[in-house]
Amino acid sequence: MKNNFKEINGVWFSPTGTTKKIVSAIVESIEKNIGENCELKKTSLTLPKEREDLLVYKSSDIVVLGVPVYAGRVPNILLKYLDTLEGNSAIGIPIVLYGNRNYDDALIELADIMREKGFKVVGAGAFIGEHSFSKILAKKRPNKDDIEKAKNFGLKISEKIKNMDRNVYTELKIKGNRPYRPYYRPKNIAGEFYDFRKIKPKTSDRCIDCKICVYLCPVGSIDLDDVSKINGICIKCGGCIKGCLTNAKYYDDENYLKHQHELEEEFQDRKEIEIFL
Numbered sequence: 001m002k003n004n005f006k007e008i009n010g011v012w013f014s015p016t017g018t019t020k021k022i023v024s025a026i027v028e029s030i031e032k033n034i035g036e037n038c039e040l041k042k043t044s045l046t047l048p049k050e051r052e053d054l055l056v057y058k059s060s061d062i063v064v065l066g067v068p069v070y071a072g073r074v075p076n077i078l079l080k081y082l083d084t085l086e087g088n089s090a091i092g093i094p095i096v097l098y099g100n101r102n103y104d105d106a107l108i109e110l111a112d113i114m115r116e117k118g119f120k121v122v123g124a125g126a127f128i129g130e131h132s133f134s135k136i137l138a139k140k141r142p143n144k145d146d147i148e149k150a151k152n153f154g155l156k157i158s159e160k161i162k163n164m165d166r167n168v169y170t171e172l173k174i175k176g177n178r179p180y181r182p183y184y185r186p187k188n189i190a191g192e193f194y195d196f197r198k199i200k201p202k203t204s205d206r207c208i209d210c211k212i213c214v215y216l217c218p219v220g221s222i223d224l225d226d227v228s229k230i231n232g233i234c235i236k237c238g239g240c241i242k243g244c245l246t247n248a249k250y251y252d253d254e255n256y257l258k259h260q261h262e263l264e265e266e267f268q269d270r271k272e273i274e275i276f277l
């Protein structure tokens with residue numbers, strides 16, 4: 001029996017834009033390959049106001065949901081919001097982007113969330129993006145080759161779901177551990193586990209007060225009147241650092257810099273995309 005799909009949805013949380021690039025390439029490819037009469041919709045969940053509306057899907061929908069890997073897991077600030085998703089038997093494709101260290105249990109966790117919320121998970125992928133903490137670790141990835149692979153993944157998904165019998169759905173096997181491993185914890189310069197949550201970005205005199213950082217912050221923590229002030233939490237997403245037009249945002253915390261340096265040294269070997277179909 002042929003499946004008729006009505007909507008292809010690309011949904012992402014993506015403070016530095018790598019997840020958005022891969023999810024976009026996948027959904028554009030699905031739109032091209034799945035055939036006529038299917039509407040393409042893209043939804044960002046990056047900013048606080050974008051996480052106010054509920055996302056409710058139908059069985060005629062395809063949903064590609066992408067998040068970055070934070071500490072080997074789904075970013076915990078998203079968990080509450082993801083718990084409000086309503087899959088209603090829509091086709092679900094979980095995607096994670098990671099910064100060349102490891103995606104650990106993030107993909108299996110995201111797939112479990114989607115299943116729990118009523119999606120039929122038929123494919124999944126772990127892709128690589130420039131590390132949020134660095135401009136040299138997985139530098140400029142996803143690159144052209146990664147985008148081609150994402151499009152090819154979209155083609156394979158299209159072929160799989162076109163003629164799939166939804167009544168004989170079997171659980172897709174995805175790499176990862178259950179129970180999930182604990183959040184990956186970096187160490188400080190004394191070699192002890194360290195609470196990175198208290199570290200906040202600084203602002204140099206290169207700042208031209210354009211306010212772009214205020215609008216990029218996914219947790220709305222940068223003060224509009226004084227952009228050097230951080231009012232709330234900082235999730236170290238890299239959004240304000242990489243999005244700043246004059247490179248005025250930076251971290252000078254010695255423990256952050258040590259961790260950044262260690263990642264750049266230890267994880268130089270190029271990682272490759274892994275897909276599950």
Ligand SMILES: Cc1cc2nc3c(=O)[nH]c(=O)nc-3n(C[C@H](O)[C@H](O)[C@H](O)COP(=O)(O)O)c2cc1C
Pocket residue numbers: 013014015016017018019020067068069070071072073097098099100101102103128129130131132133184235236237238
């Ligand atoms: C708080 C935090 C934790 C991260 N943890 C990991 C990790 O465990 N493994 C990894 O390889 N990359 C890790 N990264 C890097 C991001 O997963 C990666 O750079 C991703 O491409 C960023 O996605 P975005 O561009 O959509 O924001 C982490 C980034 C942040 C901000």
